[in-house]
Amino acid sequence: MxxxxxxxxxxxxxxxxxxxxxxxxxxxxxxxxxxxxxxxxxSVSAVEALPVDAVALQEPAEGQGPSFATSALSSETAAGFDGASGVESAHPIGVATTRIGGQAGAAAVALIGTDAALYPPIERGRTPGDGEVAVTADLAAEERLAVGDGVSIAGVQLEVAGITEETSFNHLPVVYTDLGTWRDATGIEEVTAVGLTGGDIAAVAGTVVVSRTEAFDAVGGYAxxxxxxxxxxxxxxxxxxxxxxxxxxxxxxxxxxxxxxxxxxxxxxxxxxxxxxxxxxxxxxxxxxxxxxxxxxxxxxxxxxxxxxxxxxxxxxxxxxxxxxxxxxxxxxxxxxxxxxxxxxxxxxx
Amino acid sequence: MTLELQQIRHTYPDGDRTLVALDSVDFRAAAGEFVTLTGPSGSGKSTLLAVAGGLASPESGRVLIDGTDLTELTARQRDALRAQRIGFVFQQSNLLGSLNAVDQLRLAAHVAGLPLRRAGARARDLLDRVGLSAKAERRPHQLSGGERQRVGIARALMGEPALLLVDEPTSALDHERGAAVVRLLRDLTHEAGLATVMVTHDLQYLDLADRSVRMADGRLFSEPSARTGR
Structure with missing residues (x-):
């Protein structure tokens, strides 16, 4: 040098x-x-936070990829994964975009209805039960929500039971609840996806199974x-x-x-x-x-x-x-x- | 004998024909001998320097430096021999613009693989010998043409060479400064026992040489006795 x-x-x-x-x-x-x-x-941190190995979505039309936005699985189809080859556990997941009304006004959110096993860690409060929700920390701060507050989703009155760590879905903060409450709030019977644990999981009729990271591409606009x-x-x-x-x-x-x-x-x-x-x-x-x-x-x-x-x-x-x-x-x-x-x-x- | 060229032939492609730059050239320069090489442009003077210094490989013939035949060495071995046994002084000195005078010399030592710490002291000694100890920290643009040429001479001596090849060192200097540079080269040759070959167009410096040789069309035209080369 x-x-x-x-x-x-x-x-x-x-x-x-x-x-x-x-x-x-x-x-x-x-x-x-x-x-x-x-x-x-x-866009996808809510999917990334799911403690699952794979995600089942509705089989897409030819030439298209699977999508959370268009996927709809009947209860029978979702139940088809229970006890299926390679499946250790199956958790139906409902995903819908809606608005939440609270003390500070209303905000667009992604409402995810699923088993408590798939919720991200609860930072404050407790795991929500029937008629209750858990909101993410950033949404709670933005909308000034606290544990015990009442909120309204599509006219349905619910109570904030817990505050979870921050996750997002399609650039929206997430509200977690159980599947029954999700159906009540959205009026949708079909679920969006099924979260699966296990290995070498075969898809059931009318579905496609992708890994959790591959499921990122099924979130609108992510890819x-x-x-x-x-x-x-x-x-x-x-x-x-x-x-x-x-x-x-x-x-x-x-x-x-x-x-x-x-x-x-x-x-x-x-x-x-x-x-x-x-x-x-x-x-x-x-x-x-x-x-x-x-x-x-x-x-x-x-x-x-x-x-x-x-x-x-x-x-x-x-x-x-x-x-x-x-x-x-x-x-x-x-x-x-x-x-x-x-x-x-x-x-x-x- | 320090430098000996035996039956050297070297050619260049020149369009559709081949130009003979050196044609069966025999040449010798002994230790302590200051030889000038004159001749018209294109006569082969610089080619002879290039071949003698291992910068170009001849088509045929032998180039012996202290008995080592350059034509039998690999490129890497020729590089090493140049760094350690051959000093070059170029036209207009060709100093590197980013280096001060003492670093010009230390670079030569670095290239030769000598320890830089010791090289600093030797570089300053050599700059003192060429009368530039007060300007050791100056870069080329802060020196006159004659001073740059003297730095170039000191640089050529850093590796303690046996052979000094000098390419028209006075071409950018007036007569007084040019004569001073040539006298310095002659004195250093005699003091250090070098074999020095200097290419020059300027016949007025031939009196300062021990021996002069003329070239024409790739041949050594004559090799007369000392100081009778004109």
């Missing part, structure tokens, strides 16, 4: 510019990663939302590789006469390659670290007002990816060092 360090000091303006670009790209990728995870959680956000992340990483590659292509071309002199002095191509890659690595790591730190700060601020998740997967992974793709871009660019001919250091060839 003899030349690398001294070049960084000498051309600090140019390298600061590249580092700044890398920092900004890292900032965008980390923020986008946090937003992608946040939106994903807002397209995540797909477009991930595409943007991928494009940002690709653009970053191109920017780094373009910079080091120009930089290597500019210093080719110097490199020829050092080659003539006896340096091997490997010596120059190691030096150049170390230089790129320093700029990449510093730029990504600065961008990551800024993203962590902004993300922490944003998390209070928008769906944003900051964890190792949304923070360290994108920073690592940024450094990795930048290193690839730099490596492709600086490999032209191996073609530098030391003869060109002599006058007649210059």
């Amino acid at each position: 003899f030349i690398a360090i001294r070049d960084l000091r000498f051309a600090r303006g140019r390298f600061a510019l590249l580092g700044g670009v890398i920092a900004l790209m890292t900032l965008m990728v980390v923020l986008l990663s946090g937003l992608t995870a946040g939106l994903g959680a807002a 397209s939302e995540q797909g477009s956000l991930n595409l943007m992340r991928g494009l940002l990483l690709g653009i970053s590789a191109l920017i780094v590659g373009a910079f080091f292509t120009v930089w290597t071309m500019q210093r080719t006469p110097d490199l020829a002199v050092v080659r003539a002095m006896g340096a091997s191509s490997g010596y120059l390659l190691r030096d150049a890659l170390a230089q790129a690595g320093i700029v990449l790591v510093l730029g990504a670290a600065v961008g990551g730190a800024a993203a962590a700060g902004l993300g922490a601020l944003a998390a209070s007002s928008m769906p944003f998740v900051l964890n190792a997967a949304t923070f360290l992974a994108p920073i690592g990816a940024m450094v990795a793709v930048g290193a690839v871009g730099a490596a492709v660019s600086v490999r032209r060092i191996t073609a530098v001919d030391p003869v060109t250091a002599l006058g007649a060839a210059r």
Whole structure:
């Protein structure tokens, strides 16, 4: 790194510019990663929190995927999973979008009716019984609901028995209740899905069985939302590789006469390659670290007002990816060092 | 004998034909000998330097440096030999813009695999020898043309070479500064017992050489006695 360090000091303006670009790209990728995870959680965290191995939904029409929005299973179909091959337990689940009326007004919610075994942990109060609900902590805070308060869902008066940890379904806070109360409040007899534990579970007639994580795609808009956000992340990483590659292509071309002199002095191509890659690595790591730190700060601020998740997967992974793709871009660019001919250091060839 | 070229032939493709840059060239430079190489452009002077320094491999013939035949070495071995036994002085010095004078020399030591701590002291000694100890921390753009060339000479000596190959070191200097650089090269050659080969277009420096050789069309035109090369 003899030349690398001294070049960084000498051309600090140019390298600061590249580092700044890398920092900004890292900032965008980390923020986008946090937003992608946040939106994903807002969409499917209620499904993710289900303590089941698989979910049965109504078999979709040809060419379409299973969907919570269109799935309707009769009681007989749902009961078909009881004691079926590979099934340890089966829990019918009703899902409906509705409104809840409380002291602070009304709010759109996802009403999930199922067995208490599938509820997320109750943070305050108790597990709701007949005519009772458990609301998520964020909904309780937003609508100023407390254990013992009365609420109205589709004209049916219910009591808040418990406050659960935060979950969402299709970007709506969730209200949990038992299946009987769900049917009373929604007027729907069929259930939406069946939560299943066990392994190698075969679908019964008219259903399709998917894993819990595969069931995320059955939540409206989840797949397209995540797909477009991930595409943007991928494009940002690709653009970053191109920017780094373009910079080091120009930089290597500019210093080719110097490199020829050092080659003539006896340096091997490997010596120059190691030096150049170390230089790129320093700029990449510093730029990504600065961008990551800024993203962590902004993300922490944003998390209070928008769906944003900051964890190792949304923070360290994108920073690592940024450094990795930048290193690839730099490596492709600086490999032209191996073609530098030391003869060109002599006058007649210059 | 430090440098010996035996029956060297080297060609370049030139469109549809082949250009003979060196044609059955025999050449010798002994330790402590300062040899100038003159000739018109395209006569093969720089090619001879490139072949002698292991920068280019000849089509045929042998290049011996202290008895080691460069043509039998791998590219990596030639790199190592250049770093340790051969010093190059280029036109207009060819210093790296990002390095100050002392680091130009330390780089040569780093390339040669010498310890950098010891290299610092030797670099300052060499800069002192070429009269630049007060400007050791200056970068190339803060030095005059003659000073840059003297840094280039000191850099070429860092690896303690046996052979010094010098490519038109005075081309960007006025006569007074050019003569000072050539005298410095001659004195260093004699002091350190180097074999020095200097390519030059400027015939007025031939009086300073121990021996002068002229080239034309890839051949050594003559190898007259010392100081009679014109």
